[in-house]
Amino acid sequence: MVFAYVLGIFLALVIVAGAPMVLGFGSAALLPLLMGVDTYDLISITNWTIAGNKNIYLAIAFFIVAGNLMSEGKIAQRIYEFFAYFLGDKKSFLPICTLLTAAFYGMVSGSAIAVTAAIGTMCLPILTRIGYDKVYYTAVLASAGCLGMIIPPTSVALSTGGLTGANITDTYKLCMVIGLTLAASLIVCSLIHCRKEKNLDMDLILAEHSERKANGLWSTFTDSIWAMLSPIIILGSIFSGIFTANEAAAISVLYSALIAVYIYKTLTWKQVWEVILKSVKTIAPLCMVLAMANTFSFALPETGINEWVAGLLDNTTFSEPSILFLVTIIITSLTGFFMNAGNIIIPIMLPWAEQIGTNLEVWTTIMTATGSIALLTPPFGYGLMIMAPMAGISIGRLFKKVFPFWLMMTAIITVFAITPGLMTWAL
Template sequence: MGAIGWMLAIFGAALVLGLPIAVAIIASALVPILLSGSFGADVPYVIRSMIGGVDSFTLLALPLFMLSGDIMCRGGVSRKLFDVFALITGKRAGGMPVAAIITCLFFGAISGSGPATCAAVGAMVLPILVDDLGYDKLFCGALLSTAAGLAVIIPPSNSYVTICAVTGESIGDLMIAGIIPGCLIGVFLMGWTIFYCKTRGEDKAKIAANYDRLKAIGVGKILVRSIPAMLFPVLILGGIYGGVVTPTEAACVSVFYALFISLFVYRTVKIKDIPQFLMGACRTMAPITILLCGARAFAKIFTLTGAPTALANWVISVVPNKAVFLIMVIVLLFVIGMFMDCGPANVILAPIFLPLAKLYGMNSIHFLLLMVCCLSIGFVTPPFGMNLFVAAPMIGSSSFDLGRKAMPFIAANLLAVLVIAFVPWFATVLIS
């Protein structure tokens, strides 16, 4: 077995043993050096590559977006968003579940995290949908688990920062490109939701009572208190798209904006809480930093083995055209997403798959966006869908039963991904 085979074997064995993914990557990167004294790299080369993997100004955007998302998550923003969307769609068929999906879209743009969106929105929405309005608890849990996965697609997303860090592509372009595809997937999820509600029926009396309760609060009051939260993604993306700020600068602005509205507008956060937010962002960022270090070293060693060229030649010989290549990638990423989190999978696979996509004439931003969309489905696919584990205790169900109920939502998500894959316009129209 050659160096490439040993690298993959060590990586697989480390994962089976339950070692952290970062450790598995670094250990496998050292294999060719240990096997051959004449290999074109040494241990210092690996160390330099690891340092180079995080020696980037743009990576500062990652902990800053995490920090702002954490502040907003604890600021009670989800309720304010849900009320305004429930007021808009609440009287229509499937309107309240649809409002939950839209809330996940907007809150995902704030948090950038699927599990965080699932927890924050679910804690508030599920009691309303299940207890107050009488919707089936498994349906609501499946809906929430799937919609929360949109958090890594709707910008600003941490996944976009990490995947661009290892491929060298533009973070700003990828963020802007993610707006329409994220909304498109949301529309597909809403379509199934409305169909389900129309065919299964709803408790019209309870829905009308809930709508009247919202109107009693006051349309103007609900709209006014939701505006600061809704302006968050508009401010960040507008600044990037308008060329006013870079993604890193936008991340810094997002922190100050999150602090301002949480401290002085909503008053749900106190100054004494800020050190806790800072420590939380550091704890979250630390393992990602090590992962990025290992991924850069792995990519460079993998290139020195000649594996990318051999892989490219093999793929071209067996895959006749771009359509077949796209189907192959979607299926592969869907399966990988069942067992590996979106972030690590992007970091490991993007440097390998992107050169292949370019051989078939694909736009780099389109392909990276497609990767994120495919792997985001993993948040709700058994056996290790993270959002399933977050939502299941909220409704008193098992993650397995919730995963089965989520199958139609997964199918709707996959259909949207196919549209994005074969109609590049959805991904490139805003950056062309």
């Protein structure tokens, strides 16, 4: 266990120093070699590094590119106009249009940052112009942005599943259940709050809705149908087993590019290429971290952690999967205030999960959902960083409004963790 202590101290120093995690994982994997562990050699380390699920890396890359193409191609606006055509004439329903758009756009982009930026930029000015509570609905939209990391085709579930070894199709089905439940909870909160709104400009609401109606249902339908078909094609092909996740991801890139260039004409092929190049800056570091984390997970048995886990499980309290899920939620929630610790937590807790026969798809989903709502926690929550400047308020003030939503979403995820049957029916 001496090596375990050395490894723990080393990783703590890496985190405190703010060094990239790819450096931390890679260096940690070399420590046994430097300490003279007999079973270690450079050939083994190289094999471990390339032993990761390459299909997962490919699917992540494609979905990130597709999400960026959808964002740059202004797809969210078409989705919003579709929902607003039917629901935009009621004061309680207009915010619901934004939440439905966020959930649906999450099925298109697979990115929380893309959802937050697109929905916030488009919908917050609409809501504030009509008279909705700016700070409250900034918090709602920030919370809705997290759905992009939970609702498939989320790249977070792909990367987490790549480390846990979970079946991606089944994980996506479970993520869909939790994601839609969280979206429904935000809709209920919005409906309740709308009853308190007293300063709304109903004349403006009705005037804007009349303009939509003047365009006609057929015009709205034909303009939005291509955007609305995207999640049906992507998720339908995955859930039905027609395509694997990486095949569906490749199709989503082609589909996104074609409708942006030829249908909506919001991008040119030159701009598509620029989006792809920009996406590489996100893809390359992420895949490097995953490769090094995979190597790190192979190095962990040298620490004696497997024997420690076996001893821990002699206490039957820790042999229940629900305890593992609760510990995962607590650790991920606490570390989420400072960093995305999933890549560290998974290799350490995986022996525990395997020892007690945990449903890896459920565990991956719980980890994905809990890590996703960390976007709402300061000081590094991207959801707060994106939405606070849009509303012209401080991150601290926004977090006061966001915190109840974060608690609610954490509570919902905890309920699913304690009673997995609430989501495993989808399998």
